[in-house]
Amino acid sequence: KNQVEQSPQSLIILEGKNCTLQCNYTVSPFSNLRWYKQDTGRGPVSLTIMTFSENTKSNGRYTATLDADTKQSSLHITASQLSDSASYICVVSAKSGANNLFFGTGTRLTVIP
Amino acid sequence: DAGVTQSPTHLIKTRGQQVTLRCSPISGHKSVSWYQQVLGQGPQFIFQYYEKEERGRGNFPDRFSARQFPNYSSELNVNALLLGDSALYLCASSPGLADTDTQYFGPGTRLTVL
Numbered sequence: 001k002n003q004v005e006q007s008p009q010s011l012i013i014l015e016g017k018n019c020t021l022q023c024n025y026t027v028s029p030f031s032n033l034r035w036y037k038q039d040t041g042r043g044p045v046s047l048t049i050m051t052f053s054e055n056t057k058s059n060g061r062y063t064a065t066l067d068a069d070t071k072q073s074s075l076h077i078t079a080s081q082l083s084d085s086a087s088y089i090c091v092v093s094a095k096s097g098a099n100n101l102f103f104g105t106g107t108r109l110t111v112i113p
Numbered sequence: 114d115a116g117v118t119q120s121p122t123h124l125i126k127t128r129g130q131q132v133t134l135r136c137s138p139i140s141g142h143k144s145v146s147w148y149q150q151v152l153g154q155g156p157q158f159i160f161q162y163y164e165k166e167e168r169g170r171g172n173f174p175d176r177f178s179a180r181q182f183p184n185y186s187s188e189l190n191v192n193a194l195l196l197g198d199s200a201l202y203l204c205a206s207s208p209g210l211a212d213t214d215t216q217y218f219g220p221g222t223r224l225t226v227l
Binding site: 004031032034036041042043044045046049051089093094095099100101103104105106 | 117153154155156157158161169170171201203205212213215216217218219220221223
């Protein structure tokens with residue numbers, strides 16, 4: 001069964017600190033993995049996309065890693081800011097089919113001053 | 114460039130009513146997908162349309178229907194609303210159907226069914 005699991009479910013950190021969010025998946029055949037940021041009540045915004053051959057990809061203070069062998073990904077946020085408070089959703093694409101996106105339930109990050 | 118737009122932003126309906134949600138994709142995008150996101154959950158796939166044809170349907174009842182117009186905008190219709198239909202409805206557009214095509218999400222329509 002194609003599934004995406006994220007941990008932790010929620011996280012509270014102090015402004016300026018780093019954090020790492022985890023994503024495990026069982027989607028097959030694997031095409032790519034994306035991390036989205038979703039502010040409360042808004043649509044998700046893509047942060048990174050990683051294909052099978054990519055191990056690391058950065059977007060500013062966001063760095064995503066992918067281990068296709070163990071089917072794990074992480075999103076590392078450096079020097080957190082208050083505006084990083086949001087839900088971070090891991091989305092894995094299978095290679096074919098219209099309904100080929102599998103969403104995690106997200107990690108709710110709260111950055112406090 | 115304008116992103117994906119959705120209307121209305123908020124909507125309150127009562128059980129049994131019908132609702133139509135609208136989505137305009139990014140210019141040049143031919144694929145539109147609809148998702149339902151219940152509070153605290155990830156989005157659930159409802160429909161995908163490409164070139165005005167339905168390309169995929171999620172596990173939703175026949176009360177849910179959609180269509181895509183020649184200008185690639187789309188409407189999602191929900192009949193006989195139930196309390197459980199209360200959710201954020203997201204529309205996403207992409208250039209085509211390739212696996213690597215990024216889906217760009219709109220701000221969503223918050224539907225509340227009383």
